[in-house]
Amino acid sequence: MATVESTTYDAPGEAGSPVELEPRYENFIGGRWIPPTTGEYRENLTPSTGEPFCEIAHSGDQDIELALDAAHAAKDEWGARSPAERAAVLNAVADAIDDNLEMLAVAESYENGKPVRETMAADIPLSADHFRYFAGAIRSEEGRISEIDDNTYAYHFQEPLGVVGQIIPFNFPLLMAAWKIAPALAAGNCTVIKPASPTPWSILKLMEVIGDLVPPGVINVVNGPGAEIGKALASNKRIAKIGFTGETVTGRLIMSYAAQNLIPSTTELGGKSPNIFFEDVMAADDAFLDKAVEGLVLYAFNKGEVCTCPSRALIHESIYDEFMARCLDRIASIKQGNPLDRDTMLGAQVSTAQLEKIEGYVAIGINEGAEVLIGGHRTPMKGALAGGYYFQPTVLKGHNKMRVFQEEIFGPVLAVTTFRNEAEALEIANDTMYGLGAGVWTRDGSRAFRMGRAIKAGRVWTNCYHQYPAHAAFGGYKSSGVGRENHRMMLEHYSQTKCLLVSYDPNPMGFF
Amino acid sequence: MFFQSGGCCDGTSPICLKAGELPVGAGDVLLGEIGGASFYIDRDQYERWGKPEFVIDVSPGAAEGFSLEGLDGVHFVTRTPAGPSRRSG
Numbered sequence: 001m002a003t004v005e006s007t008t009y010d011a012p013g014e015a016g017s018p019v020e021l022e023p024r025y026e027n028f029i030g031g032r033w034i035p036p037t038t039g040e041y042r043e044n045l046t047p048s049t050g051e052p053f054c055e056i057a058h059s060g061d062q063d064i065e066l067a068l069d070a071a072h073a074a075k076d077e078w079g080a081r082s083p084a085e086r087a088a089v090l091n092a093v094a095d096a097i098d099d100n101l102e103m104l105a106v107a108e109s110y111e112n113g114k115p116v117r118e119t120m121a122a123d124i125p126l127s128a129d130h131f132r133y134f135a136g137a138i139r140s141e142e143g144r145i146s147e148i149d150d151n152t153y154a155y156h157f158q159e160p161l162g163v164v165g166q167i168i169p170f171n172f173p174l175l176m177a178a179w180k181i182a183p184a185l186a187a188g189n190c191t192v193i194k195p196a197s198p199t200p201w202s203i204l205k206l207m208e209v210i211g212d213l214v215p216p217g218v219i220n221v222v223n224g225p226g227a228e229i230g231k232a233l234a235s236n237k238r239i240a241k242i243g244f245t246g247e248t249v250t251g252r253l254i255m256s257y258a259a260q261n262l263i264p265s266t267t268e269l270g271g272k273s274p275n276i277f278f279e280d281v282m283a284a285d286d287a288f289l290d291k292a293v294e295g296l297v298l299y300a301f302n303k304g305e306v307c308t309c310p311s312r313a314l315i316h317e318s319i320y321d322e323f324m325a326r327c328l329d330r331i332a333s334i335k336q337g338n339p340l341d342r343d344t345m346l347g348a349q350v351s352t353a354q355l356e357k358i359e360g361y362v363a364i365g366i367n368e369g370a371e372v373l374i375g376g377h378r379t380p381m382k383g384a385l386a387g388g389y390y391f392q393p394t395v396l397k398g399h400n401k402m403r404v405f406q407e408e409i410f411g412p413v414l415a416v417t418t419f420r421n422e423a424e425a426l427e428i429a430n431d432t433m434y435g436l437g438a439g440v441w442t443r444d445g446s447r448a449f450r451m452g453r454a455i456k457a458g459r460v461w462t463n464c465y466h467q468y469p470a471h472a473a474f475g476g477y478k479s480s481g482v483g484r485e486n487h488r489m490m491l492e493h494y495s496q497t498k499c500l501l502v503s504y505d506p507n508p509m510g511f512f
Numbered sequence: 513m514f515f516q517s518g519g520c521c522d523g524t525s526p527i528c529l530k531a532g533e534l535p536v537g538a539g540d541v542l543l544g545e546i547g548g549a550s551f552y553i554d555r556d557q558y559e560r561w562g563k564p565e566f567v568i569d570v571s572p573g574a575a576e577g578f579s580l581e582g583l584d585g586v587h588f589v590t591r592t593p594a595g596p597s598r599r600s601g
Contacts (some may be wrong), residue, residue, distance in 0.1 A: 026542045170521055171521060196521065197576050230578050245520070247517040247519050247521060247527075247577065248519050252515075252534060255532070296588035341576070353587055360524070402562075407519075410521060480517070
């Protein structure tokens with residue numbers, strides 16, 4: 001803290017900051033910091049001011065090969081460790097994350113532009129818990145035995161894949177790293193990770209904390225341009241699986257590389273998640289109604305840079321005016337500002353490219369006839385923040401055929417429309433190429449269940465939204481990807497099944 | 513070749529790839545060419561977007577994904593010119 005009264009953390013590298021800052025960061029390969037073979041670095045910006053704050057390795061193909069060398073050197077020993085030993089490492093990682101909560105939370109906020117109150121309460125604690133969850137999950141794994149007949153048995157074991165490649169997005173740099181790393185390591189694999197280009201740094205701060213807890217080569221982090229090292233990793237003959245979170249074309253590209261190498265892939269792609277409010281949410285003016293209002297406003301969580309952003313609100317026509325009035329009041333009270341201010345509720349978009357895209361979408365919406373209910377512009381900021389990437393929390397009213405209802409904006413922009421009855425709500429909800437998340441708000445349990453089962457999405461939050469506890473499967477229907485993270489079933493995506501078919505019959509089969 | 517992307521982090525970006533890098537599928541539409549490079553979009557996505565006119569521009573700021581302009585400090589951007597949509601419905 002700069003002063004006792006201040007609610008704002010000092011920026012990383014400043015005297016009062018919990019985060020130490022080096023001028024330059026190398027790759028983390030084989031348990032050591034290794035300069036990129038290219039000898040090149042690039043500036044890394046903070047979205048809060050748009051100013052560079054450190055240099056990051058600008059690696060090439062050869063650095064991916066070095067990381068794969070290290071991972072392959074480590075994989076046999078790591079894969080042979082008992083589940084208890086692997087779990088102990090994952091638990092140690094979780095403890096280290098907890099012990100460095102404030103440091104990692106401030107680093108993540110500065111890196112990504114998200115409010116530090118979110119990283120303190122969600123990103124970092126969830127990351128720690130994710131390692132703890134998979135530490136427990138791997139301890140409780142059991143193979144299956146099939147009794148073919150009384151002399152013949154099929155024993156099924158889950159064995160590690162070996163070395164996997166993982167490409168993570170910019171919206172939750174540390175939490176998405178945890179989602180990828182924890183199941184891969186639990187299942188006995190080593191990994192080579194490529195962070196997103198706008199957010200290459202906070203995971204390196206994580207490696208400073210956990211690097212010594214994990215055997216050298218088990219986790220390797222290489223930064224650089226996606227077109228070069230992303231491809232070099234995803235198409236590499238020396239990976240046994242590729243995991244990816246990002247947009248659809250790169251998702252297809254990843255799956256195409258995997259097809260060429262005959263390896264599995266998991267992809268978590270985009271969404272345009274409906275958030276449905278039935279008329280009975282306003283049956284009483286109580287805590288539930290308050291929760292539902294917050295549920296709508298959650299589109300601004302993480303500045304809307306969430307694949308499951310509840311970016312389409314469907315509201316029953318009979319309550320639209322009054323419910324929306326309450327929501328707009330709540331949206332108007334969102335405090336936007338320096339992400340490192342603990343009172344800030346809405347921070348900065350991750351990059352100037354994203355900011356421009358959001359602005360473009362609002363213009364497209366207006367051109368298509370959408371009505372701007374609130375916001376709609378960049379947020380002018382003062383002082384050092386003037387160069388940051390701030391956009392007002394925005395609501396557009398229109399209909400589901402508009403582009404702003406069909407395409408993921410990845411910003412604090414909500415598209416809202418009304419429906420007349422349950423059937424129409426369902427039709428609108430499913431009228432999208434995506435199927436990642438959805439929300440249903442009603443006091444009627446039967447209706448909640450019907451809707452939840454009928455919506456074509458991998459996760460339907462019912463009377464809640466944006467909760468991401470470990471042990472709740474997360475993944476897409478339709479064009480939103482393949483695979484289920486955040487649950488022990490991800491262990492199956494990071495292992496392969498060995499069947500030992502054993503005969504205890506002393507007699508020959510009799511063919512020859 | 514260009515592929516118009518959708519969803520998540522770089523969703524609205526036209527992704528620039530080496531020719532043939534991504535196999536074109538039966539569900540893709542060839543919208544035109546840019547300097548001899550084909551420009552594709554998923555048909556369902558194109559229709560859901562209302563078959564808009566696209567203008568492909570270059571803008572400051574590094575590309576964020578697998579697109580070939582990489583980290584040169586600029587990125588391709590898909591713009592839709594203002595004017596009436598060609599949407600029928």
